[in-house]
Amino acid sequence: MLKRLLLGALVGFLPSYCYSDNIAPYYGTTGNAAQSGLSWSMPNVLPAPPGLDINGVFYRYTPKKNTEDDMKVHVQNERANGTGYVFRDTEDWSGHPGGIEVRKVIGIADIPRAAWGDGSIEVEGTGTVEDATVIYSYKVDPCYDPQFSPSCPGYKTPVPVLPEVKVELYDATQDEYVNLSSEEKVSIEENEERLSEKEEEEKEAAEEAKRKYRLQKLMSATDTAALFAENQRIKQMNDAMNIAVGNQYLTATIPGGQYKETTKLVDAKLPDSRAGLRNGLAQQILHEKMISQQYK
Amino acid sequence: MLKKASIIVAMSLFTFTAQAVDVPISGTVQSRCVITTDTPGTYGNPNAYTLTTAAADGGVQPIVRYDVTLADAYYAQITTPTSFATSPSLSDTVTWTGSTSVSSVSDATNMAGYEAAKTTFGQTTQFDLTATGSTWFTSTSVATYGGNKAFPGGNYSATVEAVCVAK
Numbered sequence: 001m002l003k004r005l006l007l008g009a010l011v012g013f014l015p016s017y018c019y020s021d022n023i024a025p026y027y028g029t030t031g032n033a034a035q036s037g038l039s040w041s042m043p044n045v046l047p048a049p050p051g052l053d054i055n056g057v058f059y060r061y062t063p064k065k066n067t068e069d070d071m072k073v074h075v076q077n078e079r080a081n082g083t084g085y086v087f088r089d090t091e092d093w094s095g096h097p098g099g100i101e102v103r104k105v106i107g108i109a110d111i112p113r114a115a116w117g118d119g120s121i122e123v124e125g126t127g128t129v130e131d132a133t134v135i136y137s138y139k140v141d142p143c144y145d146p147q148f149s150p151s152c153p154g155y156k157t158p159v160p161v162l163p164e165v166k167v168e169l170y171d172a173t174q175d176e177y178v179n180l181s182s183e184e185k186v187s188i189e190e191n192e193e194r195l196s197e198k199e200e201e202e203k204e205a206a207e208e209a210k211r212k213y214r215l216q217k218l219m220s221a222t223d224t225a226a227l228f229a230e231n232q233r234i235k236q237m238n239d240a241m242n243i244a245v246g247n248q249y250l251t252a253t254i255p256g257g258q259y260k261e262t263t264k265l266v267d268a269k270l271p272d273s274r275a276g277l278r279n280g281l282a283q284q285i286l287h288e289k290m291i292s293q294q295y296k
Numbered sequence: 297m298l299k300k301a302s303i304i305v306a307m308s309l310f311t312f313t314a315q316a317v318d319v320p321i322s323g324t325v326q327s328r329c330v331i332t333t334d335t336p337g338t339y340g341n342p343n344a345y346t347l348t349t350a351a352a353d354g355g356v357q358p359i360v361r362y363d364v365t366l367a368d369a370y371y372a373q374i375t376t377p378t379s380f381a382t383s384p385s386l387s388d389t390v391t392w393t394g395s396t397s398v399s400s401v402s403d404a405t406n407m408a409g410y411e412a413a414k415t416t417f418g419q420t421t422q423f424d425l426t427a428t429g430s431t432w433f434t435s436t437s438v439a440t441y442g443g444n445k446a447f448p449g450g451n452y453s454a455t456v457e458a459v460c461v462a463k
Contacts, residue, residue: 060400067412073404096408101400103430 023151025141027055034061034132039120042077045136046113051144053110056137057087058103065098065127072124075104075134078117086115098127110139328366329425329460334432335359337456339439344446347439357434359399360458368426371461375420376437377454384450388442396421396456400432407431425460433458 033045046052059075076088091102121132146154172178337358339347349355362372376394380386398414401407406427415422425431435456441447 063404091404091408093404093408096404097411100398100404100408100411101432102402102404102408103400103432104402 023143023149025139027137027139029058030136030138033119033134033136034059034121038122038129038132039118040134041118042113042116045119046116046138047140049140049142051141052113053139053141054113054116054136055108055110055139057089057106057108057134058137059089059106059121059132059134060101060103061121061129061132062101063093063098063127064130065093067095067097069126070094071127073102073127073129074120074122074124076122077119080115080117082117086111086117093127094125101131113138327460328364329370330363331458331460332361332363333358334361337435337437339437339452339454341447345441345444347447347452349435349437357436358456359432359434360456362425362431362433362458362460364425364428364431364460367428368424369463370425371463372423372425372431372433373420373459373461374423374433374435375418375457375459376435377439377456378419379454380439381453381455383452384448386441386448388445390442391440392419392437393440394419394435394437396433396435398423398431399434400430402429402431403427422461 028047030045030047033040046054057075061073061075063071063073065071071093072090073093074088074090076085078084079086087106087108089104089106119134121129121134123129142148143152143154146152147156147158149155150157335356335358337349338356339349340354340356341347342350342353346353347355349357351357360374362370364370374396376392376396378392380390395416396414398407398411401410407429410423410425410431413424423431423433437454437456439452439454
């Protein structure tokens, strides 16, 4: 049981051991930030790698002043967001002679570079500062970006980004190097106009078809209702008539016996109508005329 | 049975009374005042009869650093040379002058007054180390051969003595 526990503990510590062994933070120092003057911008002082924390400041300078003058010297860095100072160290030289150099090393608890704004040596009172040196010491964690190495915690296997290919269709009419005659240009313009007109017509036709379809649907619905109502009405009338007719049939009495033809034709011969003859003749003559015209 | 037991007890008591142990007590006192040579000095030879550490004369001023971790507990006493440690045989006297001053401090607010408060007796300068931190002291040393005679050729060396004296 004890062996199992020890083995478990060993396995548990193994990843952290490997991590610290492979991707360890490294340390360094900057150059003299005050080399070019008593104020400086941190991006110009700090090296490029991300995950950089400042863990110390070393500075030295020599004040030039009269002993009786009041003088304070602040070595400082503003906060990057402009609210106060992320680091500020003050020496009060009031009542002291100048010419004595001050050298200071100040430890700082790993403040990320993002917090550091512009740095400066500020003199408050009467006097000046000479031979100033300000050096920052820093720590860099390479695994600040987990993608730095597969050994970093949180590393994700990168998925290759497929390049987006933009295909531009070549339009000869827009090519300034293609020389078209005025007629060709006019022809192209006419073609374009025709195409646009055709597109417009097609659109209108489609719209019209939609309108008709909608109207047809509407009317169909209306007709169906009206037809139904009409059918109902007709059915009611038929029913009423059938009742009336039925009643008549029930009440009518057909007398029996023989029913003879009462109408008699007086003329013995029925001659052809002369008017019809003339009309037929005229039709025949007209027909023959029409036939003969095709041979002229 | 009772007799035997009594003897054993008596013997035991005898044994206890005869045993003596010396218990050692040891301890280490960490120095609260550490002196370190920051820059060794070099004599320049601006003329035949002068050796000097002045930079203008080709010399290098020696610098010594005192690191104090207990405030107001020590004096720094620095003595510039009054004789050569090594030199050729000299037949005449050598006149020695020297001085020591504060060149750098790690806490200007509390140490910048060291220079003004220093006391000098002979070739020795004493500073009152009232604050914790580091103080750098620079010394100058000038040796002039007697009667403006030329120093004999050879190697010359001298020593600045820096002492931390408890108050």
